[in-house]
Amino acid sequence: MEPYSNLENLQKEIFSGKINCVQLVEHFIERIEKKKSLNIFLEVFEKTALDLARKIDKKIKNNSAGGLAGLIVGIKDNICYKGHCVSASSKILNGFESTYSATVIEKLLAEDAIIIGRINCDEFAMGSTNENSAYGPVKNPLNSNLTPGGSSGGCAAAIVANLCHVSLGSDTGGSIRQPASFCSIIGFKPSYGMVSRHGLIAYASSFDQIGPMGKSIQDIDRVMEVISGKDNFDSTCVFDKADYKIKTKPPKKINICVIKDASEHKLLHKDVKKSFAKLLHNLKNAGHNIKEFEMPILKYLVPAYYILTTAEASSNLARYDGIKYGYSKGRMTKNWSEIIKQTRSRGFGKEVKRRILLGTFVLSEGYYDNYYSKAQKIRRLVQKETEKILQSCDFILLPTSPTIPFKLKEKHNDPTVLYLQDVFTVQANLSGNPAISIPIFQYKNDAPVGGQLIGKKGKDKELLHFGNEILKNHV
Ligand code: GLN
DSSP: OOOOOOHHHHHHHHHTTSSOHHHHHHHHHHHHHHTGGGOOEEEEOHHHHHHHHHHHHHHHHTTOOOTTTTOEEEEETTBOOTTSBOOTTOGGGTTOBOSSOOHHHHHHHHTTOEEEEEEOOSGGGOOSSSTTOTTOOOOOTTOTTBOOOSSSHHHHHHHHTTSOSEEEEEESSSTTHHHHHHHTSEEEEOOTTSBOOTTBOOSSTTTOEEEEEESOHHHHHHHHHHHBSOBTTBTTOOOOHHHHHOOOOOOSSOEEEEEHHHHTOTTOOHHHHHHHHHHHHHHHHTTOEEEEEOOTTHHHHHHHHHHHHHHHHHHHGGGOSSSSSSTTTTTOOSOHHHHHHHHHHHHSOHHHHHHHHHHHHHHSTTTTIIIIIHHHHHHHHHHHHHHHHHHHOSEEEEESOSSSOOBTTTTTTOHHHHHHGGGGTHHHHHHTOOEEEEEEEEOTTSOEEEEEEEOOTTOHHHHHHHHHHHHHHTO
8 A cells, every 4th residue: 555645645546446445444454453552542443434435435436425535534532423432541431332423523424534443542631641541551653662642642643653544633731732743743723613522522621622633734624624613512613614714825924923931941852942943943044034022921821721621620520420321330239429439439540530639629619719710810811912922923833842752651650740741732722722733853763843833713724834834845
């Protein structure tokens, strides 16, 4: 099989009869099996994928196939697909079968994409290394001693290991972009409200966004064309599909904002610093304007993010009580409160419990004003400041992560050290802006570095366009 470049090229082969969807699905099933030791896929939907492939092959022959025919998609294990298991990589949802499909899944299927399976992630999307999964860590395919990042670490690993064409992850504070950086692929977090969250297992609803990960920006754009747009099941999804599709001609000279507090940050690894400086140099040489801004509020972003998201998580995760569904459903006969206690004690992992406790603490009477209200104020300031910068600049450019991929177990015992590494990714979630991570440096098969662009709200396509320009001409 030819190495995959993008859907457009693949479809040329499909439509000329060189290859069909059944062969593609069989190829990926075989590869996933071969790479089992990386622990990327939790389950392959073999039967459904092959059945669909047969149907789509017929449609291709009749010239009635959808726009994504041939695209093989892996989904993070927190996106619901009717009739298939979904567990958020948690013990508490082990064996739970989804009774409906997420809107993104419905939309992909309507355009004849094939969902190949569900992919390992940090439990309830909480983490930065994929080591918080109840089903074991994922290994980075570039180097199996390294983590692939998290929480959508498996989704990034699946792309770099060639186990699917595109994957769908979710990003609450960087979970698409940071693993994309750690695995040297492209990860896109859309504007908040561009893609429906219906059918995404909630972590922190005012932050969560589903987004595509892949090897080519064209693919990401094509998937976005399908999954973007309003949805009656998610009232926070406010952008029309037409908003996504608007194409404005980009100016020749782009105004790029560099935040000094980020580019000179004390946590920056030397490789990140070096490759970021090189990228800026290339962009300047190409005639783009680099403007430096100060953003002293940067140091409050991580604390504000963890206060607000844990508060939302403590509320969102209250539904896992073992009564309606989950871990101990039908298994325990004790009284009601005992069932809930046992279910939650045994079903949730350490990190999830930590966040539920932190969330209930910051929301409790007496602490609410000191923590939750203050963090909300910070969020408002971040939104204002981001908007102000983007009035005079087209994009904000910063590293995706201050570091290169962590070794497995390296940071496992120190959650706060790990939290601080989210310093560059949480801004876009606090503000709701679209953001993308693209690979900017990799020495041989060594640890890669990702660069991040943040764009204007609702101008997701422009952001992808400039990301592509950087990838093609400046790295
Ligand atoms: N690393 C962040 C966290 O642990 C990101 C999570 C996410 O985006 N889902 O919360």
